[in-house]
Every structure is written in C-alpha cells, then in structure tokens.
Amino acid sequence: MRLMSPSALLLGCSFTALAAANPVQAQDSGAPQSAGNYADIIVTANKREQNINDVGLSITALSADALVNKGVASSQDLARVVPALTVAAAADGTPVYTLRGVGFNSSNLGAQPTVSIYLDQAALPYGPMTQGPIFDLERVEVLKGPQGTLFGQNSTGGAINYIANKPTKDFAAGATGTFGRFNTFQGEAFVSGPIGSTLSARLAVAGTRSGDWQENYTRSDSIGAQRKVAGRLLLDWQPSDRLTVSLNLNGWIDTSDNQIPQFFAASPRVATQASPALFTQPSPRRNARQADWDAGRDFERDNKMGQAILRVDYEVADKVTLTSLSNYAYAKIHSVFDNDGTSLGLSYVTTSGHVEAFNQEFRLAGQFGGALVTVGGNYSTDNSYESSLQDFGGILSSTTNVGATPENPDGVGDIFFNENRGRQTNKSWAAFGNVEYAVTDQITLIGGIRYTSLKHSNQACSADAGDGSFSNVINGLFGGPLTVPGGCVTLDNATFTAPFPVQRFKEDNVSWRAGVNFKPSRDTLLYALVSRGYKAGNYPVINATARSQFAPVKQEQLTSYEIGTKLSLFDRMVQFNLAGYYYDYRDKQLLTNTTDPVFGLLPVLANVPKSTVKGFDLDAVVKPSDGLTLRGALSYADSKIKNFAGFDAFNMPTDLSGKSFNFSPKWTSTADIEYRLPIQGGGTDLIIGGDMTYNSATYADLAQTPSLRIDAYTLFGARVGVGSRDGRWSATLWGRNITNKYYWYNVQVGYDTIWRLTGMPATYGVTASFKM
Secondary structure, eight states, X not given: OOOOOHHHHHHHHHHXXXXXXXXXXXXXXXXXXXXXXXXXXXXXXXXXXXXXGGOOXXXXXXXXXXXXXXXXXXXXXXXXXXXXXXXXXXXXXXXXXXXXXXXXXXXXXXXXXXEEEEETTEEOOSGGGGOSOOOSEEEEEEEESOOHHHHOSSOSSEEEEXXXXXXXXXXXXXXXXEEETTTEEEEEEEEEEESSSSEEEEEEEEEEEOOOXXXXXXXXXXXXXXXXXXXXXXXXXXXXXXXXXXXXXXXXXXXXXXXXXXXXXXXXXXXXXXXXXXXXXXXXXXXXXXXOOOTTOOXXXXXEEEEEEEEEEEEEETTEEEEEEEEEEEEEEEEEEESSSSSSOOOEEEEEEEXXXXXXXXXXXXXXXXXXXXXXXXXXXXXXXXXXXXXXXXXXXXXXXXXXXXXXXXXXXXXXXXXXXXXXXXXXXXXXXXXXXXXXXXXXXXXXXXXXXXXXXXXXEEEOOSSSHHXXXXXXXXXXXXXXXXXXXXXXXXXOOOOOOOXXXXXXXXXXXXXXXXXXXXXXXXXXXXXXXXXXXXXXXXXXXXXXXXXXXXXXXXEEXXXXXXXXXXXXXXXXXXXXXXXXXXXXXXXXXXXXXXXXXXXXXXXXXXXXXXEEEEEEEEEEETTEEXXXXXXXXXXXXXXXXXXXXXXXXXXXXXXXXXXXXXXXXXXXXXXXXXXXXXXEEEXXXXXXXXXXXXXXXXXXXXXXXXXXXXXXXXXXXXXXXTSSEEEEEEEESTTOOOOEEEEEEOSEEEEEEEOOOOXXXXXXXXXX
16 A cells, blocks of 8 residues: 655644634634634534534535635535545546445436535536536535435435535625736625615525636647636515525536546557557646647537526424425537547547436424434436437558458548437336434434335437448448448447447335434533445446447445444634444445457447445644634545456456455545734734645556556645724735646547646635625
C-alpha cells in the first residue's frame, strides 16, 4: 500500500485531531456561527428535520457559506470538500460519483449512478441532470452508505441532498459576485418575500462566464470558456395551518467548451497500421493548461435541464402528516469532445440525446406513542435516448483498418464513422415503511423496509452513420447484404441478421435497515446500523457487433455494517464524529470486455460476484477561542474484489482478485482553519482562512494498469477578507490550488492514445456579497 506523503499525513491528522467536516452555519442568515451551536445542525436524512447528533448515520453537512468559501460551484467541486467522495467527470462533463469506494464507472446518458442525487428530496436520477451549477442553497447533506429504505433504489453508495433556500415571510434580497483568473465571472442573486397573505416566493438566478483556460502547446490557440446560466423559482402557499403547498421550478443551460484531454502516450489499436505521426506526437509539460486538439473544430456542449417539484403536506391529525411529492425532470444533451488529445484528428465523439423521469411518492409520517412511523409508496418511470457518433479520423486512425474485405484487403479508410444508439425505459413501484421506537429516554430502535418491483426495456445497436462505410464492412465480412447505410450493424449471434428488437427483463428486491441509537447524555450518541441497498440493473450503450453484448447487467446488492459515535465535548466547543464500517458487496456492476469471434474483445457490462469495502470516517470541529475555528476530516476506504477474472485497459486477460475499485483512493482528508478578528469601531470582522484537500493514489481501471494510475495529490487554498458580524455583507480575496499542483482526476485509453483530464491550475480572485 502506498501511503500519503508525511507532510500531508501530518497536516491532515493534526487538523483532524482538532477540527471538522460539518461546517453548517446559521441557515440563510449568513450569520457567523458561535461556539455553542455546532451540535444544533438540522438535517433531513430521515425525510424529517432532526438534529444531526440524533441521527445514527455518517453524514457530512455543508452550509452555503462553507460552499462559497471553498469555491464549490459544481458537483465535481463537491469532491474537494467531502472526504470519501470522488467525482471523476467524463470527457463530455458527465459526473461519475464514487462514495466510500462504491461507484458505477459509466457516463452513458441512461446509466444511473450508485450515489443518488436529490434536490429537496426530489431525485435527479441520471448523471447529466446533475451537471448544473450549485447556487442559492441552504446546505448540502452527504449521506454515506446504502439509503434504499427511505430514498429508494440506486443508493448503494449513498445520497447527496441539495437543500434550496426557501421563500421568506419578510422581504429579503441579496447577491454574490466573483471575479477570478481566466476572466471568470460568477454571479448569483435572489429576491424573496410574501406576495400575498398566504403565498411567498423566492426567485434565484446564477450564471458563469469565463475566458479560455487551456492553451495549445503545438500552435497558437486556446479553449475552455464557460457559459452557464441557471434559475430557480419557489412558491410556498399555506392557505391553512394544516395545508402547505410548495412548487419548485428550476433549470439550467450549459454551452461551455468541453475540457480537452491531455495527451499522455501513444497506444494504437493496430500498431502496424497506425499513422507515423502518432509516434512523434510531442508531449505536454506537467502543466494542467497544456493540451492539443483538432484545429478549426468546436468542442462544445449544448446541454440543458429542467425540473418541476410539487410538494403537498397536509396535517391529518396532531403530529401526523400526509405528504405528496411529485417530481418531473428532463435533460437534453449535445456534446462534442476530443477522444485522443492530439491535433491528428484520430477520433472525436458527438454524444446527443435526452432523458426524462417522473416520480410520484405518497407518505404518511407521524408520532404514535413512543414511535415515529413513516409509511408510503411511490411510482417512477423514466426513458432515455442516446446517440454516440464516433468519427475515427479516416486513414490516420489505426481503428479504421479493422474493416478489411476481399475488395480492400488492408481495409484502410473503410470505417470513418460509427454510431451507438440506445433507447431505454424503466418503470418501478415500491412500498416502504420506517419506524423509530424510543424504548427508553436513552435507547431508540430503528427499523425500515422497502419492496421494489422494476421493469426494464431496451432497444440498442451499433449503426452505420449513413455513409455506408460500416455497413459495407459488415456485408463484406459475411458475404451478403445484411445491413444498409444508416441502419444497424449489430448482428444476431444465431441468424447473422441485424434486427433492432426490444429487450426486456424484470427485477425486484427488498432493501432494509435495522439499528440502535444509545444516547447516554444530550451530547453523546453511540449507534449501530445494519442496512441493505440495491442498484437496479441496466443496459449498455456501447460498440457492439454481436447482439449478446447487449445482455443486461443485473442489480447489485450492498449490505453495510456500521458503528459510530457523535460527541459534543467541553460545553459543545468540540464536536467529534467517528464511524467504522464493513460492506458486503454482491454483483457489483462494471464495464468489462467479452470475446467476439470476428472483432476480438469488445465491451460488455458484467457483475463482480463478491467484493468488500472496509474503512472509517473521522471528523471533528474545534473552536478553542473566540473567532478561531478548526475543522478536519479523515476517511479510509479499503475496497477489494474477490475471485474474478477480467481484462486490463489493453484487453489483456487479467486476474482482478484482490484489486481495489477504480476511482477509489484509500485515504482522503480535508482540513480548514478560519480566524475572525474584530475590527475596532464597528460590527466588522477581519477573516483569515486556509484549507487543504488530500487524495491518495488510485486507478481509473480495476486491473490497476500503470499508465492509468491517478497519482496522489494535495491541494491548498487560502482566503482573507472582511465581513459584517451579522452576515449582511462580506468581501474576500481567495486563492485555490495556490501551490499550482499538477494533478489529474481521470485517465482513459482513447482511440490510439492514452489521455488525462487534469485538475484546474492555481486560480485566484475576489468575491463580494450582500443581503438585505
């Protein structure tokens, strides 16, 4: 095992011994947090408001101020402030979430992550839906471990809950503006208040514009501009004391440039047929800004998302509430990205499509004697269509030479385009219940169960893109007119025809949890929790010449055993949380390869029969004196595959037994220090702070291919500013990655190359905000 650097370990441990990862401050007021209220954080991990120290579960909660201080404006940024969470964005920007080692490394539009994402308890079930900016939030809650009972399917890794700021009873308004390196401007504003005796509203908008941040190292050119806009309208109507109706309309548009992958090494599919220019391609320096791409081509996104959430709460009796939660979300994407990191035009990919999802939940929650009971049911349906058009760059790419025919033995130039198409539909219904029963004032028993039934359908194939090149290859190989230009080329294994049939399969499962909370005092919680969650099966959208490649992957199952403690010490000046866990992981889903009799190894989804994860989460917060706050967290996640044979990144058979999961660093840590010094003569503070993030090494593939290693890295940030003590205004100078650390968060084998997606270099700027 490769350990973290001594300096990073010392810094992480020293802050951890003193500090915390639960920096939730006074909500929506912006007021600084006093020493006595760290244990008064309110979360909704059980779909009701609770003190965080009463919840027997590992939770990281972050306030809006903490998100601004750390520069968290996207889901990928969130990984810098939440230990055990990694977000490895794909080349088209789709986030791939991994929490405590549990993730599903697929960026397909119709692939659901193992970490479920929610806005105000309403699901954003697909990765592209979660790419929008993070703005006007009250807080973010990250729940670690399977959440199948209350938060439904596909939460084997955990859940991320974004809690939006709500409409206020009195008029309020505010704005935040940031100007930083690369001419980056980020702004957001809100206005909130009553518009009638029973109706309140809140309107928030946000936007980002920036110049190019990547520079071409083979010619004079640049790329990397950001163009994002988002908005949210919330309406709260309370016609009576018993009835509350809330409407949340939100959406975003992103037309930014895709990040250009950085060339790392030549890796031709057919070395003898690769372009000689590939082997003389210059390599960039260890500089995150350096990249190379096709001249004159735009690598942009045109992505958009919209969501409508309608929640109705009716108090049917004292302490008993009936809730209806209706959620509709729609995302449409069109994204062009470079897949080789060179100017040779070897390969670029255009991904387009849409996904829509509807969910309806009814639940009844209330207190019955000493028991808090929640029962309910939900129905969900979603569908997606995805097209991945691949341009192999003509004769420059060795991939174009696989199509040898009797008329053209060397195959050069036969394949220029290939399109993967997929249309999926998923329907499910579920019934669930959860009980928290207070045996005594100190002991609470917890039990929950959910039954889920799912139906999946799929219609997918690889297709000729319309020019006839791929169709001609298939017809030439099999000696007949099996396919036509623009049609499917994926062949049935028995009949050697290219139908486009609908595939279907059904699943069901029972997720559950059982636990006990022991609270010997107001400031001490000891808990034990056993829980089981599932992630539903899925179909792939991949290069497929054989129908068998579209066999679905079945659902995965994770059983978690967790014990922990939450302690408030020294009159709540210290908050200390510790959790240890063991995961029994069955049928983990992954993308691997299968042997095709014509084309050799081709991608396919598969299940790992058995694997495990063991580890711990440690976080603390200390306020040793007025104005000084120390926070820190340390997480360890040791994942391990049991007996399983697969392939490495270069399609070589490999024994994966004993390997750890990809995108799963064993050690992650964060630390933060902030000092507020009163300025004489007014209600103003001087604010000085710094932060650190550490991730140990990991790999982008399960076989731990050396060239796909993601090295360990440590990032530092700093800030200095002034702000009013009542949180009404502030101005801050800040720097992130101030040591200009070169690091990368993803590395993949593209077409004829290996490329990396690098993290941002040093950035700096100024942020100002006010509220009224």
